[in-house]
Amino acid sequence: MTTVIAFILMFGLLVSIHEWGHLIFAKRAGMLVREFAIGFGPKIFSFTKNETLYTIRLIPAGGYVRVAGEDPEIIELKPGHHIGLEFNAANKINKIIVNNKSKHPNARVIEVEHADLDHELRIEGYEIDEEDKLRFEVDPKAFFVMDERETQIAPYDRQFASKSPRKRGMQLFAGPMMNFILAIALFLFLGTFQGVPVDEAKMSEVQPDSPGEEAGLQENDEIIQIEGESISTWEEFTAIVQDSPEEELSMTVDRNGEQESVTVVPRAVETPEFTIGQVGVQRAFEKSFLGTFEYAFTQTYDTTNMILTNLGMLITGQVSIELLSGPVGIYDATDQVVQTGFMNFVMWTAILSVNLGIINLVPLPALDGGRLMFVGIEALRGKPVAPEKEGIFHFVGFALLMLLMIIVTWNDIQRLFL
Structure with missing residues (x-):
């Protein structure tokens, strides 16, 4: 768990x-950011804030930010469509009812002749059984309403x-x-x-039941020689150990100012590519x-x-x-x-x-x-x-x-x- x-x-x-x-x-x-999603697939949690729908989805395999204009817009108004219109206080369209118009009795129903929701932000058309053409301005933050779900329109200047x-x-x-x-x-x-890791081959901890513990290595020991060759960095120490699985290594350590000799046999550890040696010690750190x-x-x-x-x-x-x-x-x-x-x-x-x-x-x-x-x-x-x-x-x-x-x-x- x-x-x-x-x-x-x-x-x-x-x-x-x-x-x-x-x-x-x-x-x-x-x-205009339509959605900020963590995961893919069905929604398991969502809320809307500042024009954006935030969702957590079922499949944890990534995420996405859906920006208007990156994909074809969801709804396109074509000549002949019957739509309902609702207006704001400035007499601009703030809701475009695509279907289920009967659920919006106050909406003004028209037949579309021309609609430009990218640049001019206007809709032209006729009321049912009327001949006079009507022209309406659309609020830049108006919504499509389809199946009672609202989707904000995306004028061109809000698109990717x-x-x-x-x-x-x-x-x-x-x-x-x-x-x-x-x-x-x-x-x-x-x-x-x-x-911060120290540069020297100095250890902070020796793991229980490790080759290092069996050899007698202790906390704060610093490796200064391996097989008679001087060691000055942790990288030099680990490189020799990793290249010597199941091989006996003679080491000289500095322990509280005094030199001690130990013999270590690194344990062989399998990786996807090759076998490496490990002695079970951790690098020392300093603040x-x-x-x-x-x-x-x-x-x-x-x-x-x-x-x-x-x-x-x-x-x-x-x-x-x-x-x-x-x-x-x-x-x-x-x-x-x-x-x-x-x-x-x-x-x-x-x-x-x-x-x-x-x-x-x-x-x-x-x-x-x-x-x-x-x-x-x-x-x-x-x-x-x-x-x-x-x-x-x-x-x-x-x-x-x-x-x-x-x-x-x-x-x-x-x-x-x-």
């Missing part, structure tokens, strides 16, 4: 902060396509950007409450105000570099697609991390936040990066790509991404259960 709660909280935080970035910059640009490439690009980039900011904030939290900020930014940079390197290896075929993890694999990894403590869970969340930011910037269809690519092409050529061509690109790409997700999830299930 602890893992389930942790996974839900982590997933909710990562997706919410990502979509919140899209939401804030869409509203700053004057776009009406904004400059710079504003659209910033709205798309804001989601991944917020994931990087979240990672920095989480690493700041770790640096503040846990401390540092300025060091905390340096740590937050360097950890975010190092994590970004690591993920980009692995992504490049995947693209070039140096690593197999079978090593990718989907929601099932991430849940399993989260379960293992949760058991090691809260601070490790926070670090895992920060790493996943960077990963989510990077993946969304990859120029693939249906992702932020793919849409940013089209905005960039428009900025370079001075005119947008035909909506039909862009739509096909995203549709085909989304289908391929769903296929990839199915394959990755199946690989996760095989690793865990088969």
Whole structure:
């Protein structure tokens, strides 16, 4: 149950902060945000505030911000339609009753001859059995009412396509950007409450029943030599240990100013790619105000570099697609991390936040990066790509991404259960 709660909280935080970035910059640009959703599928909770419907949906596989104009508008008024009109105090249309007009006895029913709800904001038509043409102005925040559900109209200046490439690009980039900011904030939290890792090969804790405890290693020991070779950093220490599973290593440690000799046999641990050695010790930390900020930014940079390197290896075929993890694999990894403590869970969340930011910037269809690519092409050529061509690109790409997700999830299930 602890893992389930942790996974839900982590997933909710990562997706919410990502979509919140899209939401804030869409509203700053004057776009009409129809919906802010966490998850997909049927709604399980919703409320409306400041023109936007906020929903939590059943399937925890992402989220979205639906901006007016990104998809075809839900309702289109065509000549011959019979609609009901309600008016505000300024005598402008504030409700357009599409059906069930009998439930709105005060609505003025007309037959549409012409409607422009994008630019001119007017409706022209005739009352039933009347010949005089009528013209009505539409409030920019008027609503369609269909099946007794209200949907706000979206004049062109509130639509995504009406904004400059710079504003659209910033709205798309804001989601991944917020994931990087979240990672920095989480690493700041770790640096503040846990401390900043020391550079030296100094340990803060020796795990029970570990090779390190069996060898006699103690808290605050500092490794200064392995097999006669000087050791000055934690990275040097861990690299030798990981490369020496089940091999006897002679170490010299500095313990309270005195040198002690110990012999350690790293335990072999299987990973998806290879076998590594572990001795069961944790790195020492120290409190540092300025060091905390340096740590937050360097950890975010190092994590970004690591993920980009692995992504490049995947693209070039140096690593197999079978090593990718989907929601099932991430849940399993989260379960293992949760058991090691809260601070490790926070670090895992920060790493996943960077990963989510990077993946969304990859120029693939249906992702932020793919849409940013089209905005960039428009900025370079001075005119947008035909909506039909862009739509096909995203549709085909989304289908391929769903296929990839199915394959990755199946690989996760095989690793865990088969």
